[in-house]
Amino acid sequence: MEKNEFRAVIKHFYLKKWTAAQIKAEFDEVHGDSATALKTVYFWINEFKRGRTCTEDEARSGRPVEVTTLDIVEKIHGIVMEDRRIKVREIAEALGISMERVHNILHEKLHMEKMCARWVPRLLTLDQKRMRKDVSTQCLALFKRNPKNFWRRFVTVNETWIHHYTPETKEQSKQWIMPGECAEEGEDCFVGWKNDGHCFLGIPKELS
Numbered sequence: 001m002e003k004n005e006f007r008a009v010i011k012h013f014y015l016k017k018w019t020a021a022q023i024k025a026e027f028d029e030v031h032g033d034s035a036t037a038l039k040t041v042y043f044w045i046n047e048f049k050r051g052r053t054c055t056e057d058e059a060r061s062g063r064p065v066e067v068t069t070l071d072i073v074e075k076i077h078g079i080v081m082e083d084r085r086i087k088v089r090e091i092a093e094a095l096g097i098s099m100e101r102v103h104n105i106l107h108e109k110l111h112m113e114k115m116c117a118r119w120v121p122r123l124l125t126l127d128q129k130r131m132r133k134d135v136s137t138q139c140l141a142l143f144k145r146n147p148k149n150f151w152r153r154f155v156t157v158n159e160t161w162i163h164h165y166t167p168e169t170k171e172q173s174k175q176w177i178m179p180g181e182c183a184e185e186g187e188d189c190f191v192g193w194k195n196d197g198h199c200f201l202g203i204p205k206e207l208s
Contacts (some may be wrong), residue, residue, distance in 0.1 A: 001028045001031065004055050005058065006027070006040070007038045007044055007055035008184075009023075009027075010023055010036075010041055010044045010048075011044070011048055011055060013026070014045050014048050020038065020041045020042050020045055021038075023041050023045075024038045024041050032159075066102070068101065068105060068109065072095065072101075072105065073105055074099065075095060076091055076095070076105050076106065076110070077110055079091055079094065079095075080106070080110075080112065080176045084176045084177070085175045085176075086177035087175065088102050088103055088106070088173050090103070105175070109177070111179050112176045112177065112178060112179075113176070113177060114175065114176050114177075115174060115175065115177055120177075139154075
């Protein structure tokens with residue numbers, strides 16, 4: 001029997017004031033292993049008690065299926081090209097589609113990824129920690145040998161990445177890139193300071 005036929009029989013026995021156990025026993029005797037489950041019998045008895053008359057499945061509510069069209073893909077591509085730091089939520093709101101659909105188009109159709117546009121400090125490796133310890137030990141030895149000469153000749157240097165746009169957080173620095181593109185927008189340079197306040201700037205030869 002089909003499920004709707006079982007439901008109709010349950011309804012028939014319910015109207016005859018049969019209990020769920022009696023209905024289940026009748027099903028087992030006639031249909032054996034293919035009989036509907038006891039919990040299903042209980043479910044439909046409760047449905048009929050609250051006034052339900054139809055044994056067909058009720059229409060399910062939910063978000064309609066979204067279709068990806070070439071027009072939508074081109075619109076998303078155009079929006080991202082105008083502002084590579086735009087958020088998925090903002091694109092979805094602008095086009096009136098779901099965030100899931102925008103995310104799918106960006107990654108599966110346009111093959112785009114959102115990358116950080118700035119360098120982010122990482123944890124030092126064990127070798128890097130040892131190297132810094134050795135350099136610090138050498139500097140301390142030079143200082144103890146001749147403090148005045150040490151301060152006169154000591155120069156601190158820092159390597160930094162200069163950007164046209166400096167975000168407040170790592171997340172804000174992310175931008176959409178096409179396959180083969182690079183997210184970095186800046187020039188690598190070296191900045192140094194001396195104890196008398198003088199500062200110098202060094203740019204790698206390949207950038208000069």
